[in-house]
Amino acid sequence: MAMKSYVGALLLLLSFSSSINAQVFNVATYGAKGDGSSDISQALLSAWKEACASTTPAKVLIPGGTFALTEVALDGPCKAPVEFELQGTLKAPADPSLFKTDGWVVFQHIDGLTMSGGGTFDGQGKTAWGQNDCAKNTNCRTLPTNLRFNFVTNALIHDVTTLDSKYFQVNVLGAKNMTFQNFHVNAPADSINTDGIHIGRSDGVNILDSDIKTGDDCVSLGDGSRQITVKGVTCGPGHGISVGSLGKYENEEPVEGVFVTNCTIIGADNGVRIKTWPASKPGTASDMHFEDIQMDNVLNPVILDQGYCPFNQCKAGVPSLIKISKVSFKKIRGTSASQVAVKVLCSRSVPCEEVEIADIDLVYNGPEGPATSECANVKPVLSGKLNPAACAKVVS
Template sequence: MKAEVFDIVAKYQAKADGKTDISTPLLNAWKEACASETASQVVIPKGSYYLTVAQLSGPCKAPIEVKLQGTVMAPADPHFFKDPNWVVFNNIDHFTLSGGGTFDGQGKTTWGKNDCAKNKYCKSLPINLRFNFVTNAMIRDITTKDSKQFNVNVLGCKNVTFEHLTVSNPEDSINTDGIHLGRSDGVTIQYSEIKTGDDCISVGDGMKNLHVNGVSCGPGHGISVGSLGKFQGEEPVEGIFIKNCTITGTQNGVRIKSWPASYPGTASDMHFEDIKMDNVGNAILIDQEYCPWNLCNLNMPSKIKLSKISFKNIKGTSSTKEAVKLVCSSSHPCDNVELANIDLTYKGPDGPATSRCTNVKPLLSGTMNPKACTAAPAPTAQ
């Protein structure tokens, strides 16, 4: 049976002129579609649209799809937003977002002002797409670009797949993670391309069963678990599988990071396999002394316990001499860490590449270039 179509232009008089706000027609189409007893499809046809804000909430009575064929643009002025939301999908089961269209956050005006370390301004900047408590969902053939803050945020979701997602932000756009995930179970990200100014994918607390496959990342800060331990009551991270990815020109490759002097927590069963690195800094990184603005007490070790971690078949070129860096907590050393078939070359004048291990004794197998754990430990903080 074909889904009933709710076209925001044909039926709800939305204007594709790039300046007339479509929030009311979109919300009206959504409400009618959501109330339908049979499958429905909200269509945003080709064209340019101006959208101030959209909160599209369920529960809906039947499966529902938003088919974005055009480009929707956010207000460029960040002061327009009272909270960090632009387009939010909330409390929906059996949801699809598709159509080949683009969400344009028009974030250029904000990136220079987005310094979270020194002021609270960044907290109010909107995220392009939020998925809150969405289950059994498919997001495919969608582009998100020029976000003011994160491109995509996933919270409290279950059984969600992102496929053929394109994230396009410039390298100098601060705090614009591609996809940030937390407190969700069973998320797949596959066959997608992420270019941004921060982590391509960042994994927050409470994330379980994340499968990333066939993703290209870069520019950006790599694929990261964490940072963990900054807040009280964080939930465990478990079951993170990153496979068949290409990482290019990023500040970091695959990394796990937790704060010193942290609240307690755990992260386990995390596996990075078949990753191609092209001119990547810190290609393999566990950093339990993560402290980006040097506002931490490094004498107080991280209380995040990391275990059951593997890095396998990771090959390519490093832009930093220290290609492998496993710095675990002195009070909670890493357990059951495995390195297998690592081949990373560094072409710098101070080469070749090195590998450093602190508070961890990894299990080694196969090729090991650089030779594991041969670099002298860094001096501890006084």
């Protein structure tokens, strides 16, 4: 953790120094108008191209105002660190049929990226949520994500907001050493598939001191997520902080090193969660730790579910082949919105190993009686106060 703190401080120093010394490329210079209707895509691409070609630190500036923006890909590699400063609001086209790709604003193949400015990426997703039929249609069209970071290294994303994306708010793929700090996600509870920050095949991603309100997982970690820290995050509404779903595809990479600490989850469908598909492909997920979490009226505060099968789009009776090990749930407290406050339901084919449950205090005040817990195919190590008692019911 000391190394991660050092990296965070280094990135902040990089951001500070680059903002002082950087050459500024203001999109207004390239013809952008903050009138809410004039498309600034070409102006932004032109500003980015020049900033990226600069041999000294550069800044792309979008000043105050409301700017219409169609989909753009801001490509590297760049010759020096680049800061993207958004002071105003960017608005996506409301009609999802106007998009040709699955990303609205895409940053890719960049080493040394800072994003700041206090501005907002407004995906105008309300129209798209009603068109999302992925619950019934396995071949559904993928809607655009507000922000995509593809193969970005040494990045700091701070003090900006993503609002009402049509699909995932943020997707991170192939990142190394990337930090989100004081980052804001805002969408209503009924916004379908609007995961706050989804991470896959990335190493060293930190989500710090941020708030996420959305209609799906606040944070979701896909295969290949390694050394991920989620600290000081407030989540809700949403579906909690989740590892998975894992095991749906061939050749998924291991999940290793997940640290979720000092978070608050409010009114969410889930709290901290690990989920794998039944009838899954083989894989592993290990070294995952959830500690010092406050739950406030959360439906499933602690859940490890190796039979995750939404909308019956899987073979529910066939056990998962994802091997889960070295997991801890510690110092988790607050209130549950359901009687079964703790579920640790592992695969009968590959039972969980080295699971630790310690210092749990979750209260349920419903008519069924006090909070309880369920376990399957696991023999956890127990310590500290446990309310409810661990593995009160063993299920097959």
